[in-house]
Amino acid sequence: MRSFEYYTPTRVIFGKDAHLQVGTLLKEYGCKKVLIHYGSKSAEASGLLDEVKKSLTDAKVEFVTLGGVVPNPRLSKVREGIDLCRRENVDFLLAVGGGSVIDSCKAIGYGCANPWTDVWNFFLKTETPTACLPVGVILTIAATGSEMSNSSVITNEDGWLKRGCVKTDLCRPRFALLNPQLTCTLPQYQTESGCVDILMHTMERYFVNAETMELTDSISESLMQTVIYNARILMKDPLNYDARAEVMWAGSLSHNGLTGCGTGGGDWACHQLEHELGGMFDVAHGAGLAAIWGSWARYVYQENPERFAQFATNVFDIPCGTDFEKTALAGIEAMEDFFRSVEMPTSIGELGLTLTDAQIQELAFKCSFEDTRTIGTFRRLNRKDMEKIYHSAL
Ligand code: NZQ
Ligand code: ZN
Numbered sequence: 001m002r003s004f005e006y007y008t009p010t011r012v013i014f015g016k017d018a019h020l021q022v023g024t025l026l027k028e029y030g031c032k033k034v035l036i037h038y039g040s041k042s043a044e045a046s047g048l049l050d051e052v053k054k055s056l057t058d059a060k061v062e063f064v065t066l067g068g069v070v071p072n073p074r075l076s077k078v079r080e081g082i083d084l085c086r087r088e089n090v091d092f093l094l095a096v097g098g099g100s101v102i103d104s105c106k107a108i109g110y111g112c113a114n115p116w117t118d119v120w121n122f123f124l125k126t127e128t129p130t131a132c133l134p135v136g137v138i139l140t141i142a143a144t145g146s147e148m149s150n151s152s153v154i155t156n157e158d159g160w161l162k163r164g165c166v167k168t169d170l171c172r173p174r175f176a177l178l179n180p181q182l183t184c185t186l187p188q189y190q191t192e193s194g195c196v197d198i199l200m201h202t203m204e205r206y207f208v209n210a211e212t213m214e215l216t217d218s219i220s221e222s223l224m225q226t227v228i229y230n231a232r233i234l235m236k237d238p239l240n241y242d243a244r245a246e247v248m249w250a251g252s253l254s255h256n257g258l259t260g261c262g263t264g265g266g267d268w269a270c271h272q273l274e275h276e277l278g279g280m281f282d283v284a285h286g287a288g289l290a291a292i293w294g295s296w297a298r299y300v301y302q303e304n305p306e307r308f309a310q311f312a313t314n315v316f317d318i319p320c321g322t323d324f325e326k327t328a329l330a331g332i333e334a335m336e337d338f339f340r341s342v343e344m345p346t347s348i349g350e351l352g353l354t355l356t357d358a359q360i361q362e363l364a365f366k367c368s369f370e371d372t373r374t375i376g377t378f379r380r381l382n383r384k385d386m387e388k389i390y391h392s393a394l
Contacts, residue, residue, distance in 0.1 A: 001213060002264050008256045010148045011175040014249065016241075018179040019138045022052055022094065023059030025175055029134065031092035033062040035085055037105050038096040039069045042140065046185050052096055052138065064088045071285075072278045073100040073107075075120060075156045081108035082119065085133070095137045095173075098194075099144030099153075099285070102137055106152035106171040109133035113170075123154055123163040132170035138177045141186055142248040143194030143286060145201055145255020147176035155279050161366065162279030176252065180244035188238065192342040193286030195231035195247060199224055200289045201254040205266035206311065207297075209304045209378045213262035220259045221314040223250050228315075231342050269376030270296050273389060276367045280359070283351050290344040291351050295393035297332045300379040301325075307378075308332065348393045360390045 013021060026034055036052060043049045044067070056063050066081050084090070085108060095105040111119035113131035121127040137147040146152070150172050152165040165171070183191070202220045206212075227250050230243040237243065253259070260266055273296065274288040283291075301308045305324040312318040312331025320327045336346045345351045355363075364386035365371065374380045381389070 002211065002262045004261045006257050006261055007169060008148060008172075008258075009169065010173050010256070012148070012178060012252065013175065014178040014245075016179060016181055018177045019048070019182065020051065020055055022136070022138060022177060023055035023057070023061055025177075026056065026061045026092060026094070026136065027059045029092065029136075029174060031061055033064065033088060033090050034092040034094050035081065035088075035090045035105075035108070036063050036065045036094050036096060037069065037081065037101055037108070038065070038067045039098070039101050040067070042185060043067075043096050046182075048096060048138070048140070048182065052094070064090065069097065069101045069104045071100050072155045072162060072282055073104040073153075075107075075154055075158075078104055078107040078111060078119060078154060081105075082111035085112050091133065093133050093135045095135060096140065098139070098141035099146040102135070102144070102146040102173070103152040103154060105135050106132065106146075107154050107165065109135050109171060110152075110165065120156060122165045123156070125166050128166050129168060129170060132168075135171060135173045136175045136177075137173045138179075138182070139248070140182045141190060141194050142180075142183055142244070142251035143197045145198070145251050147173055147178070148252050148256035153275065160279045162275045164275070178248055178252065180241055180248045183244050183248060184239050186238075188235065188343070189287070190284065191234050191238065192231060192344055193284045193290075194251065195227050195234075195286070195342065196290045196339065196344055197286035198227050198247065198251045198254045200270060200286070200293065202259045203293075204268050204271060205260040205263050207267050207307060207378045208263045208265075209307070210264055216259060216261050216263060217310075217314075221311075223254060223259060224315045226250055228338055231338075235342055265377070267376050267378045269300075269378070269381055272367055272375040273363075273386060276363045277348070277351075277353075279366070280363065281351075281353055283353070287345055287351060290339045290346060291348050292389065292393050293339075294332055294336045294346055295389050297335075298329075299385070299389050299392065300376070301328045301332065303379045348390070355390070355394060360387055363390055
């Protein structure tokens with residue numbers, strides 16, 4: 001059995017009205033002045049922002065605001081946030097939104113706390129941050145798990161490169177206020193895209209070509225079944241609180257390390273392939289993953305058909321005989337059927353993109369860091385493999 005370290009320092013407060021505790025909490029953490037960071041319009045339109053401001057005012061916590069974070073959050077907004085926080089002597093960052101807002105907050109936190117270098121160097125991985133301003137989260141979309149994770153993903157408009165930061169525990173949020181009700185205003189596409197991302201965070205850790213722990217496998221399989229079941233409910237009944245709650249908690253557990261205990265870190269090739277699509281074409285992250293996963297799975301499953309057969313049987317109740325390959329392929333098909341049932345794409349074309357050969361080559365070139373790295377562990381993929389997967393996903 002593999003050794004592992006599991007560290008989840010984020011304090012989670014879960015349930016109806018959880019977000020109203022934000023003022024008291026920030027006071028408790030000794031915050032003097034907080035940046036409220038948010039997205040384009042949803043937090044303002046729903047009245048959430050006003051509730052947050054009132055909670056802070058009641059607790060006598062000073063604040064400044066910076067909105068306008070877009071999906072696939074931009075480096076220019078991060079720089080704006082760093083300048084603002086320095087000018088205003090901000091000592092705490094509050095993300096009110098989804099993965100994009102949280103990641104932008106984390107990057108601002110790194111930028112402020114490491115004035116000795118440019119923040120983008122942490123995303124190029126040429127430097128490692130030594131500190132981060134504390135981050136708190138009010139989550140409005142269940143998807144990335146960034147509310148408990150150690151990573152941040154930012155897009156640099158100069159070259160449209162989407163890159164993950166050096167992973168450190170410094171940026172893990174101090175607290176995450178998880179009120180499933182706040183996700184009820186999401187468009188269906190974002191809800192389901194979030195569900196795919198949650199599934200993928202567990203699948204990336206599950207599809208490893210090595211010995212795993214029975215307990216971790218069971219947690220992962222159960223988590224996947226829960227998300228699939230509730231994602232379907234939310235197609236018909238988007239205001240269903242219990243389904244929203246199941247999905248929200250699954251989102252946090254899927255990316256806080258739990259489903260990777262004993263699996264040695266995971267594969268992550270689909271995430272790397274998707275990040276290039278997100279950087280170049282601004283697609284929703286979960287939808288981009290759905291568009292690629294089937295092509296990746298068919299490209300790699302023969303490395304370990306038994307693992308895919310276990311997935312088919314334990315997640316989709318597909319009987320497993322002795323023909324592991326057949327069962328493996330049936331499991332891949334079942335996951336794609338699920339994606340279709342929640343109106344998620346199973347090809348790049350269904351994302352609304354028609355890619356040229358030159359664009360595929362550019363995607364693979366960027367994803368391979370200009371042909372200097374491979375991705376994936378289930379099967380190690382080089383630039384040519386990446387091109388083939390993008391091609392078969394068209
Ligand atoms: O900007 P607003 O108006 O708020 O609209 C957002 C946005 O358009 C909307 N939205 C969010 N909450 C809403 C709402 N609309 C109505 N009601 C609500 N309650 O949803 C849209 C998507 O928001 P975004 O934050 O972009 O979504 P998500 O949480 O999926 O974040 C995606 C980003 O996180 C990165 C992705 O690559 C992508 O850039 N990831 C971050 C990870 C991490 N740090 O650990 C891991 C992930 O694998 C992922 O890479
Ligand atoms: Zn993801």
